[in-house]
Amino acid sequence: MVNLKEYVLDWLGPDRVQAGIVEMAACGSEVIMVKLVGACLTLGRKLPDREHHVSMLMTRGELRLTLNGDRVGLFAPAYIDFIASNQWKNVTVEGNLEGYLLVVERNFFLETTSKLRSRISEKMMAYAKRPFVSLNSEEVVGLQGLSSSLFALMSAEKNGIFHRELVQSMLRACQCELWNIVFRQGESVEKAEEPYRLGEMVAHFLYLAHTYCCERHEVNWYCEQLGVSPNALTATLKRFYGKTARSIIDDLLITEAKVTLRNPELSVQDISDKFCFSDQSAFGKFFKRYCGMSPALFRREQEKGKQVDC
Structure with missing residues (x-):
């Protein structure tokens, strides 16, 4: 730490x-x-x-x-x-x-x-x-x-x-x-009429991912908002950011999930619903793939004051 x-x-x-x-x-x-x-x-x-x-x-x-x-x-x-x-x-x-x-x-x-x-x-x-x-x-x-x-x-x-x-x-x-x-x-931010330059595409994707990662997990949805193909978005992100769109979305989602799991008033099912997973099992599999443990075990370890690295 x-x-x-x-x-x-x-x-x-x-x-x-x-x-x-x-x-x-x-x-x-x-x-x-x-x-x-x-x-x-x-x-x-x-x-x-x-x-x-x-x-x-x-x-x-x-x-x-x-x-x-x-x-x-x-x-x-x-x-x-x-x-x-x-x-x-x-x-x-x-x-x-x-x-x-x-x-x-x-x-x-x-x-x-x-x-x-x-x-x-x-x-x-x-x-x-x-x-x-x-x-x-x-x-x-x-x-x-x-x-x-x-x-x-x-x-x-x-x-x-x-x-x-x-x-x-x-x-x-x-x-x-x-x-x-x-x-x-500030003044209202108007949508640019001309195509995004590469750096602007990255900035706009990161903005969208930070704002909507909890409810929008699909890379294609972000591509539709940006008006680019999945291959073009992936190539640009890897060039500027060193990561794919999928990994960035998942990293943000895991971060939000860990923060939310600290709230004892929300059950794992509540959190699964909040993050728009099809069911608790799907959320559990996603979380375990990245953290190596179930959401419930992660919560118990946090309650014990243990530092969990994932």
């Missing part, structure tokens, strides 16, 4: 820690939050991986980075999601930096935002390509207040049995406020 504190310190760069970190707060090994301050802090020594959701609220300073080959400059106040499907390079912050860096274990983040994601799918594709939000004075006050409360909650003595749930609720509130801002600022 990743030591989240060491991961974050390595990501920031140990030689710059004294210049950039004032305080750090954590919720177990699932969430860590860093209050940043300083000048010329260098980020990106170890870029975010697919096991963590990384974001930054920048209240002072300037962010400079290369995103998917394009050089970008962003002035505070702003919010940045370091979405791992993008290529981040040369990430630096200039000026007198102030803000919060948030790193959340992926399953915890998915569990926290499970109800929110279906409501933001309209904007996700466009946002994922350029995941920056410039903030006005009112917006930054709202996000800064919620972030400060989350930091204080994680810094407090953890003596309550519902501390994890409180952290989840506050993190969810931060995400809801962020997406309120995105929806207020």
Whole structure:
């Protein structure tokens, strides 16, 4: 299991820690939050991986980075999601930096935002390509207040049995406020009239897969939405992503299934229905093929606090 504190310190760069970190707060090994301050802090020594959701609220300073080959400059106040499907390079912050860096274990983040994601799918594709939000004075006050409360909650003595749930609720509130801002600022995303270039096809497929993997398991359905053949989609994904459409859909579905199996209020049959399998047996065979155990055994192992790698 990743030591989240060491991961974050390595990501920031140990030689710059004294210049950039004032305080750090954590919720177990699932969430860590860093209050940043300083000048010329260098980020990106170890870029975010697919096991963590990384974001930054920048209240002072300037962010400079290369995103998917394009050089970008962003002035505070702003919010940045370091979405791992993008290529981040040369990430630096200039000026007198102030803000919060948030790193959340992926399953915890998915569990926290499970109800929110279906409501933001309209904007996700466009946002994922350029995941920056410039903030006005009112917006930054709202996000800064919620972030400060989350930091204080994680810094407090953890003596309550519902501390994890409180952290989840506050993190969810931060995400809801962020997406309120995105929806207020954004315009409706119109479907492109010209054929997708290869990179756009990959981005659109990933958006569709993240949004619909629980209800649409068939590769052909995604091909119909994109207007391409299965062979063309597979060849493009393998070139850009190193995986087939089938494996990407299944990986996302397994991730969602593991998160949902942590909810004791849902039976395995409920989860099978939620993910649109023909019956519980079909869901069990699918899950066992990827995880080497049945959904029920996976749930029991999780309840015992055991780390299950699959």
